[in-house]
Amino acid sequence: MLAAGTAVQAAAPLSFSFMGRKLKVALVGTGVRGTSFWGKRLVEVYSDSLEFVGLCDINPGRLAYAKKYMGVKCDTYTDFDTMIGENKPDLVIVTTTDATHHEYIIRGLELGCDVLTEKPLTTDEVKCQQILDAERKYDRKVIVGFNYRWSPYNTKVKELLQKGTIGKVTSVDFHWYLNTHHGASYFRRWHGQREMGGTLWVHKSTHHFDLLNWWLDSDPYEVFAYGDLERYGSANDFRGNNCRDCAHTANCEFHWDITKSKRDMALYVNNEKHDGYVRDNCLFRDQINIYDKMSAQVKYANNVVVNYSLTTYSPFEGWRVAFNGTEGRIEAWLDIPYHQKEVLSQEELHALEMSQGGKEVAKYEPVVVHKIWNKHETIQVPYERGGHGGGDKRLHDKIFKNPGAKDPFDRAAGVRDGAMSILIGVAARKSIESGEPIRIAELTDLEPRAKRLI
Template identity: 65%
Template sequence: MTTTRRKFLSSISMLAASTALPLSSFAFGKTSKLKIVLVGTGVRGITFWGKRLLDTYPDILEFVGLCDSNASRLAYAKEYIGADCPVFSDFTNMVKKTKPDLIIVTTKDSNHHEFIIKGLEMGCDVLTEKPMTTDEDKCQNIIDAEKKSDKKLIVGFNYRWSPYATKIKELIQNDAIGKLVSVDFNWYLNTYHGASYFRRWHGEMASSGSLWVHKATHHFDLLNWWINSEPNEVFAYGDLEFYGKNGPQRGANCRSCDFKNSCEFYWDINKDQFTKKLYVDHEHVDEYIRDNCLFREQIDIYDKMSAQVKYTDNTILNYSLTTYSPFEGWRVAFNGTKGRLEAWQDIPYHKTSTITEAEKHAKEMEQTQQEESYVESIIVHKLWREHETVAVNMEKSGHGGGDKRLHNKLFVTPETPDDFDRTAGLRDGAMSILIGIAAHKSIQEKKPISIGDLTDLKPRKVRK
């Protein structure tokens, strides 16, 4: 038990690879299991960072505290996770009383920084759900806090760990298309998943930093990792043209709306028992409404976005995010000096899908142990040759198999070398959000934004 716990704690130094430290830099306590606390009991917190951890690694870790400002939801979270631990409304009090080895932060994006910084100051390693934070000032404060602390921050990027994303990395790394020149990346959110962001706090800039940060941080992290360089300059366009004030009709929320019989976006939250039990049953405490109207006036984020990013190695990225597509999926194309690599996920015209668009996001978020397997393709087309189709064995649930692989790296095989450098620390978290932050500033100021002007992290030509 103690050896396993020691191995886990050593992984923090590897995950924080931008500032790798010797193993002696980390404190190894006397208990046999890793002591974890969780702050923020929304869906991602209680499923991926809660129940799945406890169900999968009960001999390695234990929850010693759960924290949330909503006491009613907190009680449900404890029951759902199956944790035998005290609950707290005050974060500082929880950390003082439980003395955890690791703090997991899964609160609203705009206050991630509060718990990250306080956790580091109180002598704990911290793992935060993406995005690390929402603006450059909070980002700088986190950077400063880690510098002052002898502890480290992990950012929970999971897409890197899917077999499909890893195969793309392997092909580029092995010089399949030569030196990268440019990348085209297009992400499509459908009218189920995409719309869900506009129902919640994510639709308001002050809470999420916009989908440039909350959603695109996933994409920018993948791109930084695939390209193996860091962003230098960003120019972007964006607007709100579909959701929010653009809607033809609106109500307080779906349950009470007068237009529920005519609105194509009507969603009966009470039919989803898990969501009802997690949110509706506790909204009387903090008035967090999960089925807000998509067309409410308070929405002020963008619903269409396009950016051009120049990397320090001179690679140019063309990126776009659509939030009301009829289907959910993505495409990426890498142009190199020796050829071109094309990859995609969930494009319905490429093959017949076995699930509907309504089911797609739920399937991706599942944390089941038995995953449906199938094969996807990547195209490698070298100059003056016929293209080659590379087959990749795939999984649908858990973000394409990335979720469980990230957990296994953290808790089971932290000391095993990784040829694809999938580990992510503070610098990775910062560089992914800084692209989105710069994109938002570029739209507002109508000019290119230098990444190096946002914080004291200066972009490197090679990522690590």
């Protein structure tokens, strides 16, 4: 256990005191991510070391579905405190809507539990500070489930940078492309409202900013950003109630038939009556108030400058990153269709990424290293399609199978990591609104450091 007052100074170690018994786990938030990645998969793979002692959600219908889908025998609750009081879990897993993460993280800490939260840590600087204060006060651990760090492909990039392959890194170009299947889906869901998800600067880009912080081994210092809503929401000239009940189905290129998904029907549609949440909302409803194009410049405490962008309506899903250094350049990319002969549809590619199965090594992908005054070298890196590039299962193994194993790449993510990733997104929002650069140190009491604390 970390000493009081120091918990945010380093990434929380992923270790628990099992005390000769199974780890007692409680889950709050039984949506698709909670019931699958943090639910069913844990039951199927780690039941020898953990057991679910409670499931909690505001929607009793989803709770009933979750219990059956996950294959657990624990009780279900609509009241969080009652669940914790009756079961005394060791670990609480938080997979609720982003804007409520802080409530369950803080209350879990108060009630004596360690907490593992889905990304993002939270949605604004005020809630972030409350979490930081609570972890210090209650002397428990907060872990953030950053799975992208654990992908072998991303780890190879980290290894090359860590070895000083291109000398001192000076600047980075990082661009992420969401396709019209995956990107559009955020605007159908609660993520399309900033009061729920903090905009995609926070909900989605927290993944990318965490990778940058980890790759560069430094904290962000200042952010300047642009953003707008031009493709979805009120930018369109027609809209409907939802995709099941819409007069524009024939001429809407984004129409999505949720009735074709048995899981979505059972988890969401059949339980709308309990809380009113509609999973196949119209992409063009007036309530959407987030950005669909985003661009930022991030200056780091070690003087690296990053140019970042996120596109939500690309014809393909993928990303590119390039690191410029004093001794050369590293380029990496995934799923750029012009570089490969991909036969899968964009919808199939996303389904495979989110799946938890797949072969140990599905293919190889290149990373290019180009040293100054030399020819470039192409390194072929083993790459797995399923489970976020193989990151999901490695993150799970670290937490629930090999918690004490040393990691030369420091992939364990604690509350400071979670904070620094969302604060870039929060600063970007504030920069767009004010037209001014925003310093990270102005947001919470965390002081950016040239070298990350681990």
